[in-house]
Amino acid sequence: MSADPWTTDQTLQQHLETRGVSRRQFLRFARDIGVLLGVSQMGLPKLAKALSVVKRPSVVWLQLQECTGCVESVLRTNEPTIGNLLLDVVSLDYNHTLMAASGHAAEEALQHAMKENAGEYLLVVSGSIPTKDNGIYTMIGGRSAETVIREAAKGAAAIVALGACAHFGGVQAARPNPTEAKGVREIIRDRPILTIAGCPPIGDVLTASVVHWLTFKRLPESDSEGRPLFAYGKRIHDQCPRRAHFDAGQYVEQFDDEGAKKAWCLYKVGCKGPATSSPCPIFLWNDQTSWPIGSGHPCLGCTEAHFWDTMTPFYNRLPEAVVAGFPIEHRVDRIGATLAVAAVAGVSLHAVVTGVQMSRRRADGSTYLLDAPPEDRANGTASGGDDDYPHTH
Numbered sequence: 001m002s003a004d005p006w007t008t009d010q011t012l013q014q015h016l017e018t019r020g021v022s023r024r025q026f027l028r029f030a031r032d033i034g035v036l037l038g039v040s041q042m043g044l045p046k047l048a049k050a051l052s053v054v055k056r057p058s059v060v061w062l063q064l065q066e067c068t069g070c071v072e073s074v075l076r077t078n079e080p081t082i083g084n085l086l087l088d089v090v091s092l093d094y095n096h097t098l099m100a101a102s103g104h105a106a107e108e109a110l111q112h113a114m115k116e117n118a119g120e121y122l123l124v125v126s127g128s129i130p131t132k133d134n135g136i137y138t139m140i141g142g143r144s145a146e147t148v149i150r151e152a153a154k155g156a157a158a159i160v161a162l163g164a165c166a167h168f169g170g171v172q173a174a175r176p177n178p179t180e181a182k183g184v185r186e187i188i189r190d191r192p193i194l195t196i197a198g199c200p201p202i203g204d205v206l207t208a209s210v211v212h213w214l215t216f217k218r219l220p221e222s223d224s225e226g227r228p229l230f231a232y233g234k235r236i237h238d239q240c241p242r243r244a245h246f247d248a249g250q251y252v253e254q255f256d257d258e259g260a261k262k263a264w265c266l267y268k269v270g271c272k273g274p275a276t277s278s279p280c281p282i283f284l285w286n287d288q289t290s291w292p293i294g295s296g297h298p299c300l301g302c303t304e305a306h307f308w309d310t311m312t313p314f315y316n317r318l319p320e321a322v323v324a325g326f327p328i329e330h331r332v333d334r335i336g337a338t339l340a341v342a343a344v345a346g347v348s349l350h351a352v353v354t355g356v357q358m359s360r361r362r363a364d365g366s367t368y369l370l371d372a373p374p375e376d377r378a379n380g381t382a383s384g385g386d387d388d389y390p391h392t393h
């Protein structure tokens with residue numbers, strides 16, 4: 001939680017300036033987030049302007065039956081970024097891991113935040129809700145997680161279900177689901193709910209969603225799982241830099257074979273990318289340096305509901321039935337036998353497009369870093385300058 005709180009009389013841009021963020025950096029950040037959100041070039045200046053004058057919102061963050069991995073993923077970073085700072089300065093009126101208060105004082109802070117900001121606060125929930133035995137498996141201040149979330153949801157303007165646990169119950173809901181764990185959408189049905197899927201999810205997706213909520217006063221468009229389309233609108237398989245190898249019939253058969261060394265497709269060692277909608281190949285992880293497939297590990301499908309049951313065993317080939325309407329096993333065998341050459345030619349365009357997207361994203365991603373080398377800040381190549389930003393006047 002910020003030691004330098006965002007006061008109610010400051011706009012977001014004014015407050016970020018007190019934290020060392022220049023106007024140029026702020027505009028560049030707003031532009032990059034706008035691009036992630038799919039805002040048109042024409043709309044980017046409007047987004048930056050609207051975001052700059054945002055006043056301090058109230059955010060209540062409940063951690064229920066969970067492992068704290070989502071908080072770590074979203075708020076921890078090796079290097080400070082504006083996105084990270086944004087989540088830090090957004091008023092976390094209640095988050096029991098990050099707030100200084102504990103015990104009764106923490107519970108009083110929750111009650112106070114809900115009362116003072118009734119009908120206006122954003123409720124972020126990580127963790128599942130155990131419902132067996134009156135919910136005794138997660139008690140907070142002597143009350144069950146279900147009681148706490150039902151109360152907090154009543155005064156929320158909108159809810160963000162963050163991570164697989166809040167999405168569908170997570171690993172706790174894996175068969176046989178001993179605590180009868182449920183996701184937020186199974187408990188709360190009368191509030192707008194956005195699902196930031198993943199175990200854990202990528203912090204930038206939450207940042208971009210919060211920016212959307214702050215500027216447009218509504219949650220971004222989402223799919224049937226409640227996942228924002230700007231991030232989860234495409235399958236990993238359709239954005240994967242190894243896709244050309246899939247189409248060419250070039251597969252890793254074992255983790256230490258020649259195919260693994262050549263970064264071939266991981267489908268045969270269990271990759272669930274063809275059945276997984278996720279922003280991982282574009283947003284990346286670890287300060288936008290890497291992601292599971294990029295590191296040679298198959299995707300486990302962690303952004304999909306009940307992946308602990310439907311995507312396991314993790315290192316087995318994806319069953320054809322999981323990929324509805326996409327006869328993937330048949331396709332792999334055919335391509336492997338006779339169509340490799342034609343496939344190479346047919347998909348090279350895809351590889352090029354994906355490569356361009358990836359490198360552009362990497363280049364842009366570095367602009368989030370606040371501590372880019374000074375020479376890069378000076379010439380605008382890292383932190384951006386007004387020169388390449390569409391002016392608002």
Ligand code: SF4
Binds near residue numbers: 068165171198200
């Ligand atoms: Fe932990 Fe994964 Fe649940 Fe997040 S979604 S709290 S990382 S188990």
Ligand code: SF4
Binds near residue numbers: 237
């Ligand atoms: Fe990439 Fe996995 Fe698809 Fe292979 S199966 S192209 S590694 S997403």
Ligand code: F3S
Binds near residue numbers: 276292298
């Ligand atoms: Fe999860 Fe697959 Fe990304 S396992 S972290 S969605 S590559």
